[in-house]
Amino acid sequence: MKRQSTKILLQLNDFFISMKPKSEPGSLKKILISGIAAATVIWLLWLISFFSNYPVIIGSFGASIFLLLAVPKSEFSRVKNLLGGHFLASLIGLTCSQIFGMEFWVLPISLCLTVIGMQLLGVSHPPAASNPVIIFFSSPDWTFLLVPTFIGSVILAIFAYFYHKVFLRLEF
Numbered sequence: 001m002k003r004q005s006t007k008i009l010l011q012l013n014d015f016f017i018s019m020k021p022k023s024e025p026g027s028l029k030k031i032l033i034s035g036i037a038a039a040t041v042i043w044l045l046w047l048i049s050f051f052s053n054y055p056v057i058i059g060s061f062g063a064s065i066f067l068l069l070a071v072p073k074s075e076f077s078r079v080k081n082l083l084g085g086h087f088l089a090s091l092i093g094l095t096c097s098q099i100f101g102m103e104f105w106v107l108p109i110s111l112c113l114t115v116i117g118m119q120l121l122g123v124s125h126p127p128a129a130s131n132p133v134i135i136f137f138s139s140p141d142w143t144f145l146l147v148p149t150f151i152g153s154v155i156l157a158i159f160a161y162f163y164h165k166v167f168l169r170l171e172f
Contacts, residue, residue, distance in 0.1 A: 030168065034069045037167070041065055041159045048155070049148040056134050057148045060086070061156060063127030068160040076125050079157045083150075085125025089114045090149040093132030094142060107136040 042058065042065060049057045064086070067077045075081065096110035110132040118124045135144065 033168070037159075037163050038065050038069055041156060044155065044159070045148070045152050048152055052143070052147040054134075054138060054140055054144055054148050056138050057131070057144075057152065060127045060130040060134065061148075061152055063130070064125065064153075064156060067125075067127065068156065069163060072160070072164055077160075079161075081123050081125040082128075082157055083153050084121060084123030085118050085128035086131060086149050086153045087145070088117050088121065088123060089125075089128040089131035090135065090145050092117060093135035094140070094145060096132070097135055097139065098142075102136065102139060107132065110136070 042062060045061045045065075046055070046058050049055045049061075064082060067074060068082065071077055092113045093110045096106050096113070100106045100109075111129065114129055114132050118128070131149065
């Protein structure tokens, strides 16, 4: 028993050591810049979502911002995944809620269809999977598909492009 406990503790220790951040010279500066960029773009997206009367969409955009700024080489950070994932998830959530109403079983069905649809269409974007949940709890109309979903995603894609192609190339 004691040997098994020691083995488990060693495995946990190895696991936590492997989680230690790997930083390189200058990376702290980039991390800080990404935080400031995230704050800037979330403020802009908040304005759009607030004035469109759907401020809760900001939650899924926050996670999208992290992917696009912090792990831009991830498959989930591709522009087609950002745009397609958010649009598809909102379309499915809106369609299900409009056809079936806000019954208790509509949310699991719309999320199921979203997860399947994003994978089949090759537009997997994990933050977008929260859009049907947001739709279920906020009961938006069809304008939600354009503003804030599509417009917000496009603005985020443009911001991420300039952040990576222009801003990060500047010397500080």
